[in-house]
Amino acid sequence: xxxxxxxxxxxxxxxxxLADLLAREVSDPRLVGIVxxxxxxxxxxxxxxxxxxxxxxxxxxxxxxxxxxxLERASGMLKRELxxxxxxxxxxxxxxxxxxxxxxxxxVEELLHQIEKxxxxx
Numbered sequence: 001x002x003x004x005x006x007x008x009x010x011x012x013x014x015x016x017x018l019a020d021l022l023a024r025e026v027s028d029p030r031l032v033g034i035v036x037x038x039x040x041x042x043x044x045x046x047x048x049x050x051x052x053x054x055x056x057x058x059x060x061x062x063x064x065x066x067x068x069x070x071l072e073r074a075s076g077m078l079k080r081e082l083x084x085x086x087x088x089x090x091x092x093x094x095x096x097x098x099x100x101x102x103x104x105x106x107x108v109e110e111l112l113h114q115i116e117k118x119x120x121x122x
Contacts, residue, residue: 007041007042008041010088011038011039011040011041011050012039013086013088014039014052014086014092014094015036015038015039015052016083017037017081017082017085017086018036018078018082018094019035020085021078021081021082021085022034022036022098026065026074026078028070028074030066030067030070031070031071031074033056034054034055034056034067034071035054035055035101036052036053036054037053037054037055037101038052038099039051039052039053040052040053041092048089049092049093049094049095049103050092050093050094050095050111051095051097052094052095052097053097053098053099053101054071054096054097054098054099055098055099056098064068064098065070066092067086068096068097069100071096072096075093075094075095075096078094079091079093082094084112093103098119
């Protein structure tokens with residue numbers, strides 16, 4: 001049975017290297033507390049773009065947008081550092097997105113608790 005696809009392996013390498021970079025190398029206070037949740041690449045790596053999903057320390061939209069802007073500004077430096085750390089022939093362009101899956105999961109859990117409360121006999 002073959003192992004994971006190459007795009008998955010490269011994505012995991014990029015995720016680990018980026019998490020380390022954000023934790024140790026970046027000094028921008030807007031980028032403190034970022035958690036990289038996923039890195040998505042095309043299967044053939046032909047698109048050469050990595051969609052990086054992350055969570056921020058703040059919950060409000062203003063904080064998220066400020067963090068995304070700071071990441072976009074730092075993307076050139078981050079790509080250079082990733083090129084030195086991840087051994088691939090071509091390092092993909094990186095784009096950052098807020099991972100809304102966590103918010104959706106919290107909302108589903110909240111709805112399930114609400115349904116459970118309503119079903120309990122009084």
